Amino acid sequence: MAKVLLLGAGYGGMAAAVNMQKRRIPFTIINKHSYHYFTTLLHEPAGGRNDFDPYYVELSDILNSKEVTIVKDLVKEIRPKEKKVITEKGEYEFDYLIFALGNAPEFFGIPGLAEHSLLLRSLNTAKEIRSHIEEMFAEYAADKDPARLRIVVGGAGLTGVELCGELAEYLPHLASKFHIPDSKIELINLEAAPTILPMLDKGLQEEALHQLSKHGVQVRTNEKIVRVDQDLVELATGEQIHAKTIIWTGGVRANPLLQEAGFDCDPRGRAKVNEYLQSVNYSNIFVLGDSACFVGEDGRPLPPTAQLAQQMGQHVVDNIVAITNGQPLKPFSFHYMGTLASLGSDIGVGNVKGMRIKRSVAALMKEASKAKWLLTIGGIGLLAKKNRQFTKSV
Ligand SMILES: Cc1cc2nc3c(=O)[nH]c(=O)nc-3n(C[C@H](O)[C@H](O)[C@H](O)COP(=O)(O)OP(=O)(O)OC[C@H]3O[C@@H](n4cnc5c(N)ncnc54)[C@H](O)[C@@H]3O)c2cc1C
Numbered sequence: 001m002a003k004v005l006l007l008g009a010g011y012g013g014m015a016a017a018v019n020m021q022k023r024r025i026p027f028t029i030i031n032k033h034s035y036h037y038f039t040t041l042l043h044e045p046a047g048g049r050n051d052f053d054p055y056y057v058e059l060s061d062i063l064n065s066k067e068v069t070i071v072k073d074l075v076k077e078i079r080p081k082e083k084k085v086i087t088e089k090g091e092y093e094f095d096y097l098i099f100a101l102g103n104a105p106e107f108f109g110i111p112g113l114a115e116h117s118l119l120l121r122s123l124n125t126a127k128e129i130r131s132h133i134e135e136m137f138a139e140y141a142a143d144k145d146p147a148r149l150r151i152v153v154g155g156a157g158l159t160g161v162e163l164c165g166e167l168a169e170y171l172p173h174l175a176s177k178f179h180i181p182d183s184k185i186e187l188i189n190l191e192a193a194p195t196i197l198p199m200l201d202k203g204l205q206e207e208a209l210h211q212l213s214k215h216g217v218q219v220r221t222n223e224k225i226v227r228v229d230q231d232l233v234e235l236a237t238g239e240q241i242h243a244k245t246i247i248w249t250g251g252v253r254a255n256p257l258l259q260e261a262g263f264d265c266d267p268r269g270r271a272k273v274n275e276y277l278q279s280v281n282y283s284n285i286f287v288l289g290d291s292a293c294f295v296g297e298d299g300r301p302l303p304p305t306a307q308l309a310q311q312m313g314q315h316v317v318d319n320i321v322a323i324t325n326g327q328p329l330k331p332f333s334f335h336y337m338g339t340l341a342s343l344g345s346d347i348g349v350g351n352v353k354g355m356r357i358k359r360s361v362a363a364l365m366k367e368a369s370k371a372k373w374l375l376t377i378g379g380i381g382l383l384a385k386k387n388r389q390f391t392k393s394v
Contacts, residue, residue, distance in 0.1 A: 001026065003094050003096070004020065004094065004096045004320060005028050005097050005098070007030050007097070007098065007101050008030075008099070008101040009029060009031035009033070009035075009036045009100075010036070010100060010289065010309065011289060011309040011310050012102075012289030012290075012312055012313040013029065013031065013036075013100035013289075014062075014310075014313065014377050015311070015313025015314045016313035016316055017062075017068070017313075018062070019314050021064060021068060026067055028068075028070075029059065029063065029068060029071065030073050030075055030087060031071075032074045032075075034060070034072045035056040035058045035059060035123075036056065036059060036377070037056040037122060038055050038056065039122075040306045041055055042123070042126045043159065043162040043163040043166050043342075044166060044342075045130065046126035046166070047163055047170050048167070048174065049166055050390060051393035052123060053389050054389035055123060061378065062378050071087075073087040073088055073090070077260070077261070078257055078258070079261070080261055080281065080282045083095065083284070096284050096320050097285045097286070098288065098317075098320075099285060099287045100288050100289050100291065101255040101257060102290045102291060103252035103253060103254055103291070104254065104255055104269075105119055105121070106250070106253040107248070107251075108250070110225055110228060111226075113225070113248055116229060116230055116246060117154065118245070118247045118248070120159055120249055129247060132245060133151065136149070136245055137149065137174050137175065141178065141179075146184065147243050148244050149184050150241070150245070151186070151243060152188045152233050152245070152247070153188070153189045153190070153249060154190050154248045154249060154250045155190075155251065156197065156221070157196075157249065157250075158197065160189055160250070161197055161208060161343070162341055163249065164219075165217075165342055165343035168187060168215035168217050168344060169215065169344040182216075186218065186243075187218065188218045188241065189219045190220050190223045190225060190233070190235070191221045191223065192222070196208060196209060196219060196221065197349075199303070200341070200349065200350065200351065201351075211343045211347055212343060215343075223235050223236075225250075228246060231244050231246075233246055252268075252290060254269035254271065254293075255269075255291050266301060270301065271292060273286075273292045273294050275331035275332060276329040277316050277332050286319070288312035289308065289309030289312060289313070294312070294332065307336075307337055308334055310373075310376075318330060337353060338353055338354075338355075340352065340365055340369060347363050348363040349362050350366075
């Protein structure tokens with residue numbers, strides 16, 4: 001029987017895993033954590049909305065370990081010619097490989113950014129952001145250093161904007177816990193481009209900007225960060241912002257293991273794939289999600305999103321089944337469902353299937369998309385369990 005090895009338990013990896021499990025295809029999944037976390041919602045616990053428990057699920061609660069081998073390990077190297085993957089603890093052979101190891105942060109060569117900024121990428125980094133901010137507020141009483149209450153978020157794409165929306169709601173509560181007046185808090189969102197949320201139309205961008213500003217976020221577009229140091233952000237204008245919390249959400253590139261293994265990659269390090277999602281170098285290796293460079297109808301690579309990763313994850317399994325059954329492969333086509341950005345717990349902006357939505361309707365739709373993913377990977381049982389946890393943790 002062909003050995004199928006799946007790397008990564010993010011959105012793409014889980015979609016592939018659930019599809020393979022449904023079809024009773026035996027496979028091994030390797031992921032650095034024993035759980036799948038909901039990356040698209042990480043701004044919520046990082047920004048203080050809930051506890052962390054509702055935002056992850058153990059792989060063994062979803063995948064049947066009698067048929068699926070679950071390995072908690074760190075992938076270190078891909079050897080495509082030898083059909084081998086090297087991990088921290090061992091090595092694994094494959095006939096078919098599904099590479100779904102997501103992204104790495106893109107720092108655009110800005111000096112000091114990697115060393116001095118926090119990132120929002122995983123459950124652990126979300127915890128780090130929240131506890132760091134709480135620590136800064138707690139320590140403010142001792143030295144009254146205004147930089148402790150100044151938070152700079154670099155990047156005003158989905159991650160940066162959603163995080164600012166959450167923080168704008170949470171920071172006043174945190175301030176009151178430590179008897180700090182709200183007026184002392186400064187939440188600054190810096191964006192090098194002229195607009196925020198580039199995937200939305202101008203009207204929705206303006207609505208998001210209006211809502212963020214109303215809740216005290218200083219959104220500054222056309223502001224390029226040129227240097228970061230300990231507690232310091234320097235802009236192209238020469239302005240220096242002293243802040244003890246600097247969070248970078250400004251860009252991603254593909255997981256570096258692909259380039260290191262010699263795959264043909266685009267400038268963002270994404271492995272080039274053909275219409276069937278096979279690497280252009282190796283037909284037995286499928287690459288998906290944030291790691292894949294799939295050229296869309298407009299001739300440009302599709303932007304990395306969870307919905308793209310999910311659809312690709314579903315599709316690669318159909319194509320592996322087709323190969324093993326000697327049937328023709330099916331070309332992948334992406335069905336864009338829309339984009340939703342939350343701006344705190346009960347407002348948002350976005351478009352769904354071409355319909356523009358705002359405020360509480362957008363927030364409700366975001367909740368619905370959360371429920372849809374839980375149903376996809378774990379059915380009604382997981383949805384009910386997570387709903388109980390969400391209700392308890394508010
Ligand atoms: C805060 C935030 C909000 C977002 N909001 C949205 C949104 O609203 N809509 C949307 O479509 N997209 C959103 N995104 C983007 C979306 O999360 C990504 O595009 C998506 O997660 C990509 O899926 P993936 O399967 O390619 O990778 P991931 O989901 O990142 O999964 C990669 C997996 O591989 C594991 N891994 C990585 N390296 C190794 C290694 N060396 N060894 C073992 N395991 C490893 C990781 O732990 C992870 O489990 C958001 C992202 C963030 C950070």
